[in-house]
Amino acid sequence: MFPFSFEWVWDMGHMIFFGGFWYAISILGAGMTFCILKAAYDTMNESGESH
Amino acid sequence: MDSALIPEGAKRCSFPKFTIGIAIVSAVLLWGVYAMFLCWFKGLNQTNMNDYYGFALWIWADLAVIAVGGGAFFTGLLKYILKVDELKNIINFAVIIGFICYSSALLILAIDIGQPLRGWFIFWHANIHSMLTEVAFCLSAYFAVLTIEFIPNILENRQANKVPFFHHLAHNMHGVMAVFAATGAFLSFFHQGSLGGVAGVMFGRPFAVREGLLIWPWTFFLFTWSAAAFGPCFTLLVTKITETITGKKLVSDKTVFLLAKISGWMISTYIIAKIIDTIYWATVTAPSLGFSLSHFYTNNSFYGYWILITEIVLCGVVPGLILIMKSTRENPTLRLIAIILGTIGVCLNRWVMVLQIMAVPVMSFDTWALYIPSWQEIATTVLPVAYGIILIAITYRYLPVFPQEKELNSVEPAVEAE
Numbered sequence: 524m525f526p527f528s529f530e531w532v533w534d535m536g537h538m539i540f541f542g543g544f545w546y547a548i549s550i551l552g553a554g555m556t557f558c559i560l561k562a563a564y565d566t567m568n569e570s571g572e573s574h
Numbered sequence: 575m576d577s578a579l580i581p582e583g584a585k586r587c588s589f590p591k592f593t594i595g596i597a598i599v600s601a602v603l604l605w606g607v608y609a610m611f612l613c614w615f616k617g618l619n620q621t622n623m624n625d626y627y628g629f630a631l632w633i634w635a636d637l638a639v640i641a642v643g644g645g646a647f648f649t650g651l652l653k654y655i656l657k658v659d660e661l662k663n664i665i666n667f668a669v670i671i672g673f674i675c676y677s678s679a680l681l682i683l684a685i686d687i688g689q690p691l692r693g694w695f696i697f698w699h700a701n702i703h704s705m706l707t708e709v710a711f712c713l714s715a716y717f718a719v720l721t722i723e724f725i726p727n728i729l730e731n732r733q734a735n736k737v738p739f740f741h742h743l744a745h746n747m748h749g750v751m752a753v754f755a756a757t758g759a760f761l762s763f764f765h766q767g768s769l770g771g772v773a774g775v776m777f778g779r780p781f782a783v784r785e786g787l788l789i790w791p792w793t794f795f796l797f798t799w800s801a802a803a804f805g806p807c808f809t810l811l812v813t814k815i816t817e818t819i820t821g822k823k824l825v826s827d828k829t830v831f832l833l834a835k836i837s838g839w840m841i842s843t844y845i846i847a848k849i850i851d852t853i854y855w856a857t858v859t860a861p862s863l864g865f866s867l868s869h870f871y872t873n874n875s876f877y878g879y880w881i882l883i884t885e886i887v888l889c890g891v892v893p894g895l896i897l898i899m900k901s902t903r904e905n906p907t908l909r910l911i912a913i914i915l916g917t918i919g920v921c922l923n924r925w926v927m928v929l930q931i932m933a934v935p936v937m938s939f940d941t942w943a944l945y946i947p948s949w950q951e952i953a954t955t956v957l958p959v960a961y962g963i964i965l966i967a968i969t970y971r972y973l974p975v976f977p978q979e980k981e982l983n984s985v986e987p988a989v990e991a992e
Contacts, residue, residue, distance in 0.1 A: 524697055536702045537702055541702075543764075548718075550753060551719065554722070561746045563739065565738075
């Protein structure tokens with residue numbers, strides 16, 4: 524799963540498979556981090572717009 | 575008692591009535607939970623799986639709920655990426671249905687693997703050459719997407735929304751939902767496809783094996799296509815059931831007609847591809863492996879040509895035609911028949927691609943191997959249905975799931991029930 528796992532091999536299969544997986548997870552993580560930080564900022568400044 | 579939690583302006587049944595309803599469904603849920611613990615503590619000997627049936631009722635249920643849950647990713651794709659704004663009236667419910675389907679799929683897998691404490695092995699010690707590993711990765715990640723898509727709706731609860739942080743968080747998540755929806759579509763394309771790919775690459779099973787494009791057999795594309803086609807049918811069906819039980823109109827006809835029309839065209843194009851695939855398999859692929867079509871549909875007490883005709887014609891061609899023609903699509907009875915047939919059709923397809931594959935004799939000394947699930951397998955398969963009913967009841971009661979509910983029910987019906 525990680526490059527430091529003993530069964531990890533730097534081949535095309537691992538790079539494509541885990542590249543896609545970590546890419547998707549990173550987008551979700553970054554998206555949620557952005558939303559949470561911006562919500563905290565908006566709460567402190569009460570500058571958010573209603574939807 | 576709980577009126578402070580109910581969406582403003584919405585009418586719901588009394589709390590005792592609601593509690594009694596939940597208690598009745600919970601009894602079924604507990605039956606499933608009991609069977610689940612039997613499987614976990616006593617092992618898979620509680621099932622009727624054997625050397626023929628390594629995949630059985632659970633894997634069919636798994637593939638079926640994932641297929642019908644495809645309405646969430648496809649509706650999300652249409653709403654957030656292709657900007658079909660009309661679908662905003664049903665997207666919340668599509669996400670909830672998808673959330674129920676995918677959490678059910680993960681629960682079924684947790685029972686099926688026998689040793690759930692080792693479930694994380696599939697991630698940590700991943701076999702990158704396995705399509706099922708790809709399914710496990712995409713399924714888990716897509717469940718995370720559905721959870722993220724569900725959160726804003728939860729935060730819009732009347733009381734939660736009063737908390738400024740939750741209010742802003744819901745607003746910000748709506749703002750970037752297109753990014754999550756795009757990620758969900760990417761993940762869904764691969765896991766829906768890989769579930770079909772598993773069948774298509776089984777060279778030892780002439781009933782399933784298919785040619786394809788590069789590493790992907792045609793079943794890869796057919797599974798993704800069918801989930802996008804029939805998933806909205808299930809969304810419309812559950813919406814109709816919810817409307818009937820609540821005695822309210824929850825989604826406007828305009829939205830229903832649009833989603834039914836899109837589903838109809840997807841079903842029609844899918845079924846043409848499916849017919850071509852079936853003809854090529856029956857006339858080229860299977861004979862090249864030494865089998866004739868009749869071998870797969872005769873000499874047994876259950877699997878006849880009826881299943882092929884039911885899946886493709888009755889539950890494929892018929893709903894497709896009903897939903898693409900305006901006059902039949904806008905007829906409530908015919909539309910309901912079409913979405914029921916469509917939902918049955920995709921479940922039947924998954925049954926054929928999981929269980930008929932196992933039943934067909936392959937070796938010359940083999941015979942047909944039919945299988946009847948144990949009560950524990952049936953109870954754990956019914957469990958997600960009870961869970962789904964409870965979650966829909968709770969979300970409908972406490973969350974603003976249907977944005978048009980107030981507008982469509984301005985004149986209260988004489989009898990109100992939930």
